[in-house]
Every structure is written in C-alpha cells, then in structure tokens.
C-alpha cells in the first residue's frame with residue numbers, strides 16, 4: 001500500500017493469521033491459548049536421557065536460561081513475521097542490542113553507527129565497546145557518504161535505527177546495506193520505531209534485526225522484553241554460547257505476555273498509524289508548531305524514502321514548538337488524556353520532552369546535531385479514539 005492511504009491493511013498477506021497461530025506448541029491437554037511453562041528446569045526420564053540432552057543428541061529442553069517452550073513459541077511467531085530464519089528472545093530490548101553487538105565483536109574490531117540512537121544503545125557503542133577495545137565511529141546516518149567514509153579495514157558492524165528517535169529521520173536501508181556488503185561488515189538494525197509490520201530490514205539486506213518487545217509488541221505497557229532475529233548460522237554461531245552463558249534470557253511469563261501481544265499487533269499498529277496521521281495533521285495546522293515530523297506526510301524530509309521502505313508512517317510523531325521549553329512544558333502540562341512518559345508503542349498515547357528526559361545526557365551541541373531543540377516534543381500515539389486525541393492536542397496547543 002501507499003503510506004498515504006491509511007485505510008488499507010498494513011499487513012502482508014497471511015501475517016495477521018500467522019500472528020494468531022504461528023509457533024503454538026499445543027500440549028496434550030489441547031489448550032486454546034498458548035500454555036505458560038513457568039519452569040526454570042526440566043526433568044529427564046533417565047540418566048541416559050539427561051546425557052543425550054546435554055550432548056545435544058536430543059533437542060529437548062535443559063534449562064530455561066537456554067530455552068523454554070513458551071519462549072520458543074514467541075521466538076517462532078516473531079521469526080515468521082520478520083521472515084527471519086530464527087529468533088532469540090531476551091529479557092529487554094537492551095539485552096538484545098547488547099547480545100547482537102557483543103557476540104559479534106572482539107577487541108580490535110570497529111563499529112560504525114548512526115548517531116541518532118536510543119540513549120542506551122548510544123552508551124553501548126560510544127562508551128562501553130571502546131572500554132573493551134572495540135572502536136566506534138558515530139555518523140549522521142542519513143548521509144550515505146559518511147557511512148562510506150567511516151569504513152576501516154577492521155569495520156565489522158554497521159548499527160542503526162530507522163526511523164530515528166526522536167526526530168523520525170529515515171536511513172536508506174538498501175544503500176547502507178550495500179556499503180556494508182562491500183566493506184564486509186554486518187548490518188544490525190534496531191527496528192523498534194518501525195515495528196516488524198511496517199518495515200522488513202532483512203529484505204533490504206540487513207543481517208540482524210533487534211527489537212525492544214517492551215514497545216509495540218507488548219503494546220500494553222506490561223513487561224520488558226527483546227528479541228534478536230537473523231540467520232541460523234548467526235544465532236547458532238557465537239551468539240548461542242553468549243546467550244546460554246551470559247543470561248539475557250526472557251522470563252517465560254513475559255514471553256507469554258508478548259506472545260499474546262503479537263496476536264493483536266496488526267490491529268493496534270494500524271489504529272495507531274491512523275491516529276498518528278490525524279494528530280500530525282492537527283499539529284501541522286497550529287501556528288505554535290514550527291515543524292511537524294511524521295514519515296507518512298509528504299512534507300517529511302524523507303517522505304520518498306518512507307514510501308519505498310515503510311508500509312505506513314508509523315505510530316510516532318515529533319514536532320517543534322516555536323516557543324521553546326516554556327511552550328513545550330505548557331503543552332505537556334495541559335494534556336489530559338495523553339500522559340507524560342518516556343515509554344512508547346503503548347495502547348495509551350504518551351508524550352515526551354526529549355531535551356530534558358531521554359536526551360538529557362547529551363550536550364547541547366550533541367542535541368543540536370540530532371535536531372532536538374528545547375521545543376521538540378515526541379508523541380507515541382495510542383489506540384484511543386482519534387477525535388479525543390486531536391481534541392487533547394488542540395487544547396494543549398491553545399494553552400501555550
């Protein structure tokens with residue numbers, strides 16, 4: 001579909017069905033809903049059976065740090081959605097990012113990353129990796145020449161987010177993956193903002209996709225979770241031992257919540273995209289707003305790329321208030337329905353002032369590089385009635 005036509009279904013054929021049924025491991029009891037295997041360990045019928053499991057001759061479960069049937073159902077369901085050979089679920093999005101990077105890298109390697117990264121991702125790339133001898137270069141991800149120029153013989157990984165947080169700028173996945181292939185580097189894409197429905201990085205040449213499942217996949221603000229998706233050879237390569245022995249595993253309880261979240265993901269994201277379109281329109285109509293950033297709008301700087309790369313404009317809207325911090329705080333403090341929170345992807349609409357919260361750690365110059373001003377506000381648009389959201393936004397704009 002065209003991203004300007006929000007009335008169309010955002011899912012590819014079969015996806016909505018797969019998200020309800022794929023991966024279910026139905027027990028002999030014949031339960032309708034997926035079973036929650038809330039167990040840390042597993043018992044064996046004999047010492048010989050235990051030996052065979054540990055030798056890997058029998059692929060049953062050993063310990064929930066290695067694998068668990070409820071977690072496996074979640075992994076299978078999301079792997080099918082992503083079109084990935086496999087998935088490894090983790091306890092948070094950051095555990096997924098950390099595993100995707102650390103399991104691939106060693107001292108002497110080099111990482112190139114787009115600097116518009118989620119704050120904790122930027123900490124890993126900028127502060128943590130160099131402590132272990134992995135050099136990193138942060139660049140403007142929208143500038144293709146900058147990716148090329150940053151490549152060194154020892155470059156092993158390209159890491160990026162698109163759309164970026166919070167200004168929703170896009171990076172050309174086909175082009176960046178092409179540069180990486182030439183450089184012999186792997187591309188890791190943090191696809192949280194796009195959701196697995198709206199953008200398929202593996203189809204554009206990415207090697208690994210990571211999610212914070214805490215966001216749209218849970219979608220109801222209940223639990224943390226994450227997932228790494230990619231080829232079997234990657235997941236069963238160095239990542240396998242990393243996963244088993246460093247303990248980023250997802251709790252079966254949270255896996256069950258996320259599995260149920262996947263069932264309703266298309267319904268929620270479709271509604272969120274439609275609501276985001278309406279909210280962006282209301283923002284753009286206000287004289288208090290100097291710039292509205294929504295990838296589904298023709299006035300977005302990366303609109304043409306969004307048309308090629310995404311199936312809809314997404315659930316996030318960013319905008320700049322001409323009145324700076326005072327205007328932004330007036331706006332946030334007047335909102336009634338939309339709550340102030342740094343979370344995103346929730347059924348509930350949430351508003352953030354990045355300069356004083358999520359991006360507070362950065363210097364003013366670093367924020368300026370990312371085009372985060374004192375008047376920048378980020379909205380994560382939920383599934384409420386569009387008219388109620390627009391009314392809340394209009395009342396808050398009027399109070400500035």
Ligand SMILES: *Cc1c(COP(=O)(O)O)cnc(C)c1O
Nearest residue numbers: 092093094118190192212214225
């Ligand atoms: C939230 C988020 C993360 C981290 O996920 P957690 O589940 O909070 O650990 C990483 N990347 C992006 C883009 C996010 O929005």
